[in-house]
Amino acid sequence: MVAATLKDVAELAGVSVKTVSNVVNGYAFVKPENRRRVEEALAATGYRPNVGARNLRRGRTGFLALVLPELSIPYFGELAGLVINAGHDQEWNVLIEQTLGTREGERATLGALGPHMVDGAIVSPEALHANDFEELSGGVPMVMLGEHAVDVPVDRVGIDNVRAAEVAVRHLVAIGRTRIAAIGQHPTRGTAALRLAGYRSALTEAGLPVREELIAPALNYHRRDGATAMADLLALPEPPDAVFCFNDLLAIGALRAAAERGVRVPGDVAIVGFDNNEESAYSLPSLTTIAPDKRAIARAAVDLLRRRVSGEEGLAPQQVHVPFALEIRESTS
């Protein structure tokens, strides 16, 4: 029993393909008698539309690309799940591509995204340059995730990173910390610059000095990088009494570095993360963190794409800010 086609069904029902197509697509007015016969034939043959053919005809692919660094990174795993769901709501299947967060990888992936491969792409760039974007977009509508230094006329969805960082640091100030460090400085990551700006401004606002030695860089944003950076901070003559990490993985690493040195959290040093990964509610201690509304990010991105794809030409590039919250947990109480 090899896949039945519209034609097969039509023959079995004794009607034309058009009628079958109409029934299948829930179309118009079909004589009840015919509808019944078509439906029977449909069931009898176990007909399933050939999506490829349908899309070829319709001039769409039915696919959406989600381009991100790596699915094994909790934040992206969680986000991807939500994007898949949001995509389904718009009859899109989501194709996930991994770039490893390198410019190489990002260029290669965008370049491979032919105009026929997908109807649009949701991209979470980490290292892309502005001109890469223009060069490689290939006419595929795109939405960028997260705020970025890169200035490209493209829709973006994310939270207000400067404000979020301010909220995080203000919280540390509010619980009485004065030597507040930051982990995650990075030369090219767009969000790093923004979170750092928020960190600085919150300190200044509180009348606290910004000490450059308390701003720790991170080559990557993995757990091990957080541990390394935290080790360096704790080795300072005057170590910090609080640390704002630019993501939860860094914070988890920082937690471990502290524990290994017998430094108590939050007793000796309070820690705040960013992203609200599921694991952060279960770390020991659990992690206070900035919780972006990931569901809103996924929905807004897909929605923006839908509007672009359905050809709202005049629409200027949008910058959508979704809500975030400070999730206060044990690492700061």
Add this chain to the structure above:
Amino acid sequence: MVAATLKDVAELAGVSVKTVSNVVNGYAFVKPENRRRVEEALAATGYRPNVGARNLRRGRTGFLALVLPELSIPYFGELAGLVINAGHDQEWNVLIEQTLGTREGERATLGALGPHMVDGAIVSPEALHANDFEELSGGVPMVMLGEHAVDVPVDRVGIDNVRAAEVAVRHLVAIGRTRIAAIGQHPTRGTAALRLAGYRSALTEAGLPVREELIAPALNYHRRDGATAMADLLALPEPPDAVFCFNDLLAIGALRAAAERGVRVPGDVAIVGFDNNEESAYSLPSLTTIAPDKRAIARAAVDLLRRRVSGEEGLAPQQVHVPFALEIRESTS
């Protein structure tokens, strides 16, 4: 500059579509002169093949479905990344579908996988019944991930769960524990039964009694379920001195429940997990766990699928066992 077609390129180069197609597909013998002109035209138009049309013609889709409970679960996030990579090696794009681990969800997803949607599917079933499988496979070649009670003539890839559980429990015996509990009993999960069997056999082999009150059920395999189960175990008149958790998330939850009650790990109770999620190397204490070779799982699954799709008919359903290792960390030392 709307997407150029083969025809456009042919006209520009002054040759037939066939010749262009030949060049594009690196085919046969093309007169050098013509080849040059085609290549120029190709570059000038920025031609990209329409994958949908190509696949329609070729009778394949170029897509592979990866059906799993949820991408936000670390194990599946990590695995999905590896499957995507393995798929690319065989010129497949991977489509991820989430079932939430319910029979409902699994049935719906498999049912939606028309024969035209994907060339094959890699399925990680959690609740599927044997007849669901036959009813819904719709002729799409499938590979199942993990061992399962469900007996269906389908290729499977996974580790030897009974042996792995034995290795885990033997380790607990080896470090001198005698009241060894298990967390993760479940009425329908295939792996639960196998891991429990390994648990029992390792205890028996060590001459230790199997105490039913030390076998804790888990409705789900999330962190919170591990915490709940651990709380129950610790409330026993004679609490365990070791716990074997059927996955790392349960173990992470157990770690927290212990910490909240002032129970020291591994001092008072040693804990072993299963899966080797990335986070388990950074928990406090870090988690001893069974580490399946996930890369091997991904590769074997894709490879099996490739063989099925390319129509090796006579091939009997395979059961592939990939290697695993016991990763010893702080939670048992």
Add this chain to the structure above:
DNA sequence: TTGAAAGCGCTAACAT
């Protein structure tokens, strides 16, 4: 070695 043309399964004019 290349061209012409059929057709993959579907949708949407157009005609009836």
Add this chain to the structure above:
DNA sequence: ATGTTAGCGCTTTCAA
């Protein structure tokens, strides 16, 4: 209300 038919862009006989 339904049938006929022309393609969507591509690959692939079949001829030339």
